[in-house]
Amino acid sequence: MFGWFNSKQVEEVAVEPKIEWVDESPKQVYDYFNDSTGIHFDHKKEIVTAKLIRFAKEHGSHSFSHLLFRLKSDSVLLQHLINYLTVNETYFFREMDQINYMTSDIQKTSKPIRILCAPGSTGEEAYSIAIALSEAGVNMGRISIVSIDINTDAIACAQEALYSKRSLHRADEIIIERYFTLLEDKYQLKDFICRYAEFKALNLFGSDLMTLGRFDYIFSRNMLIYFDEIKTAAAISRLISLVETSSSILFFGHADIITAPIGLKEHYEKRTKFFTKG
Numbered sequence: 001m002f003g004w005f006n007s008k009q010v011e012e013v014a015v016e017p018k019i020e021w022v023d024e025s026p027k028q029v030y031d032y033f034n035d036s037t038g039i040h041f042d043h044k045k046e047i048v049t050a051k052l053i054r055f056a057k058e059h060g061s062h063s064f065s066h067l068l069f070r071l072k073s074d075s076v077l078l079q080h081l082i083n084y085l086t087v088n089e090t091y092f093f094r095e096m097d098q099i100n101y102m103t104s105d106i107q108k109t110s111k112p113i114r115i116l117c118a119p120g121s122t123g124e125e126a127y128s129i130a131i132a133l134s135e136a137g138v139n140m141g142r143i144s145i146v147s148i149d150i151n152t153d154a155i156a157c158a159q160e161a162l163y164s165k166r167s168l169h170r171a172d173e174i175i176i177e178r179y180f181t182l183l184e185d186k187y188q189l190k191d192f193i194c195r196y197a198e199f200k201a202l203n204l205f206g207s208d209l210m211t212l213g214r215f216d217y218i219f220s221r222n223m224l225i226y227f228d229e230i231k232t233a234a235a236i237s238r239l240i241s242l243v244e245t246s247s248s249i250l251f252f253g254h255a256d257i258i259t260a261p262i263g264l265k266e267h268y269e270k271r272t273k274f275f276t277k278g
């Protein structure tokens, strides 16, 4: 009898609360999200609206205006939504031409070098840079790599440095053997290389961006594709404020459309496009 009573209670607890959804335009939520993060969803509004409704209901909201009211006053809820909606796709050794270009540039000097990945998602980019520099025989003692991302779950994954085979599909077996330890079906990056990259949960548009200091090389790859023209320009000007000198280099992703890059000078060397402050 008690068994029946308990399982019935569990069933009752598991039932999702029925929320009567008030139908209204999601525009203000989109605008607020765009303003906070830079991301817009103009090309996939239907899918994202369905996701937003689901998110709102799961968090006890019955309308977009109620969700918006709560997002404005609850930074934890806003962070949940950011983690839910950002696309963190990345993998090791992506767009290596730029990393190789930087590596040969760094080999020409012996000065301390600061590198920024903004954004770095789950860490593959920052660690690929560390591995490439280490493989090239660069003295790693003079290298500092900082990787930021707005998604706190992505930052936690980067710090854990435990990757799937899919994430390593571009990696040679010899590199996997040298830098990773196989743990069941996952690959743990070894400590001796992990320690060259530092990860911070940070919004490119946040007021704490300048606490990062300045950098000799900035990678900002495959984030601007999610921004509109206005936010792309704003992001570029934030990135420019982080360069160390007028010869510091900025790399963008191949898919990032950098039209009329105000404040940037374009270069093309060794089949690699990059920018300096201009």
Ligand SMILES: C[S@@+](CC[C@H](N)C(=O)[O-])C[C@H]1O[C@@H](n2cnc3c(N)ncnc32)[C@H](O)[C@@H]1O
Pocket (backbone or CB within 6 Å): 036, 037, 038, 039, 086, 087, 088, 089, 090, 091, 094, 118, 119, 120, 121, 122, 125, 148, 149, 150, 151, 154, 202, 203, 204, 205, 220, 221, 222, 223, 253
């Ligand atoms: C597709 S990933 C690119 C990762 C890596 N740079 C690459 O090219 O493989 C895009 C990342 O941008 C991050 N992002 C989006 N808006 C951001 C913002 N305002 N500040 C910091 N990171 C942001 C997302 O969380 C996501 O992890």
